[in-house]
Amino acid sequence: MTTRSRRIVLPLLIFGALLLLWEAAVPLFRIQQIVLPAPSGIAHTMVVTAGPIAFHARHTLVTTLIGFGAAVGLGLLLGFAIGASATVRDALYPLLVAFNSIPKAAVVPLLVMWFGIGAVPAVLTAFLLAFFPVAVNVAVGLATLEAELSDVLRVLGASRWQIFRKVGVPRTMPLFFASLKVAVSSAFVGSVISETVASNAGIGYLMAVAASDFNTRLAFGGLFVLGAMGVLLYGVFAVIERRMTAWAYAD
Amino acid sequence: MKALAEVSLEIPRGATVAFVGPSGCGKSTLLKLVAGLLAVTGGAVVVDGRPVTGPLKNVGMAFQNPVLLPWRTVLDNLMLPLEILRENGDPRAGDRQTWRDRALTLLDTVGLAGAGDRQPRELSGGMRQRVSLCRALIHEPALLLLDEPFAALDAFTREEMWELYRELRRAREFTGVLVTHDLREAVFLAQTIYVMSSNPGSVAHVHEVKMASPRTLEQLFSAEATELIRLMREQIRPRREALA
Known part of the structure; x- marks a missing residue:
């Protein structure tokens, strides 16, 4: 088996084994379905409610991606500014770190107060969680540019802007694409948190409703969907990363 | 803090001069002053009859770290200077084909014929350093500044690079300023x-090396060369001890 397929097959085998263990444990220990439903029951509910689940999943996906997209834009901008200028870095970086240390779930009630219940707070929460990793990675990529390399170009008459474009930006790309994986996962977390608290659509909302109905199966179903979506989003950006910056992974 | 004081010297066109000395003696600072990458706080640097006020444009530089761009092939690394010159409307830019030919000729001279399409990561340290030298020379600068360019290479590769420099210098006219720890x-x-x-x-001291040119590695074992190396060693060592 190739290393590549091993990395896909082995985790799947373990996941399957855990599901079987779970399936066996529920009747064995006489666990009530309302506390912990068996995977087969969860799967059944997921099939029956496939329509609504798909609708809510799409909603979550859209809010996540909108928030993520805005975060990438601002993250790039901030990262470039911080990486290119020591003054901007000294002025903004501490503030960014301080802002990032605020648990974003705590901001949701404010967002709801301003924008009401719905997709807007979800998009904004996704955005707030996702821009930081992008900004930091881009800034680090630019700030660690070898001084010798700029010297080589400066004695050719290259301007700072030219060095930025020709060397700084391409050199930062591996870090940028690596940050996208992290950022999209963060955006996903953000929109689900917000949906759970204040929305009328999305998987987070679906799970909140299921929990209030004591519909444990559906709540678990939502959890599985979230897991799958999270892995998928991460995977897509991991593949993009490999494709775009193959030169950084030669060994 | 003052990095350099009381340095007054003149480098004749076409010569190669070397600066040796203990770490922290301002060798690299001197090089950056010549290139215009640092501004003098007192005194003046004059290159080609003109005082240096900003980064010079007719200079090539190479460092211990070859700093090639890993996302570009060897040839594209050598084309980078062209891109900069062309964007700036520099008359030296010329057309792309001329540059390509020049890059290929340079690669040939340094024994890297056919390596143009390879990625820098596929090359050994010595090969990368050769590419770095080619990049420093591709715009045909009048002045080549080398800051310990071969320090990271093994002894045999380093000797090959010395001969390579000799060949490059023979093929083309430029003034060389070398900073090194290697006497x-x-x-x-x-x-x-x-x-x-x-x-x-x-x-502290100035030595004229009187050995005939072009030099061979054998000459380094002549009485004249060993005596000069021994003398310089003595001149540098007490300063190291004084520092310790």
Whole structure:
């Protein structure tokens, strides 16, 4: 088996084994379905409610991606500014770190107060969680540019802007694409948190409703969907990363 | 803090001079002053009759770290200077084909014929350093500044690089300024060697290397060369001890 397929097959085998263990444990220990439903029951509910689940999943996906997209834009901008200028870095970086240390779930009630219940707070929460990793990675990529390399170009008459474009930006790309994986996962977390608290659509909302109905199966179903979506989003950006910056992974 | 004090010297066009001395004697600072990458706080640097006020444009530089761009092939690394010159409307830019030919000729000279399409990561340290030298020379600068360019290479590769420099110099006219810790390197490559002392950096001794050119590695074992190396060693060592 190739290393590549091993990395896909082995985790799947373990996941399957855990599901079987779970399936066996529920009747064995006489666990009530309302506390912990068996995977087969969860799967059944997921099939029956496939329509609504798909609708809510799409909603979550859209809010996540909108928030993520805005975060990438601002993250790039901030990262470039911080990486290119020591003054901007000294002025903004501490503030960014301080802002990032605020648990974003705590901001949701404010967002709801301003924008009401719905997709807007979800998009904004996704955005707030996702821009930081992008900004930091881009800034680090630019700030660690070898001084010798700029010297080589400066004695050719290259301007700072030219060095930025020709060397700084391409050199930062591996870090940028690596940050996208992290950022999209963060955006996903953000929109689900917000949906759970204040929305009328999305998987987070679906799970909140299921929990209030004591519909444990559906709540678990939502959890599985979230897991799958999270892995998928991460995977897509991991593949993009490999494709775009193959030169950084030669060994 | 003052990195350099009382350095006054003149480098004749077409010569290669070397600066040797203990770490922290301001050798690299001197190089950056010549290139215009640092501004003098007092005194003046004059290159080609003009005082240096900003980064010079007719200079090539190479460092211990070859700093090639890993996302570009060897050839595209050598084309980077062209892109910069062309964007800036520099008359030296010329057309792409001329540059390509020039890059291929340079690669041939340094023994890397056919390596143009390879990625820098596929090359050994010595090969990368050769590409770095080619990049420093591709715009045909009048002045080549080398800051310990071969320090990270093994002894045999380093000697190959010395011969390579000799060949490059023979093929093309340029003035070379070399900063090095390697006394044999200085003796092999330079016509004049400045021994520097530190705190603040200044030129303590000047040696003319009288060996005939073009030099061979064998000449480094001549009585004349060994005596000069021994002498410079003595001149640098007490300063190191004084620092310790």
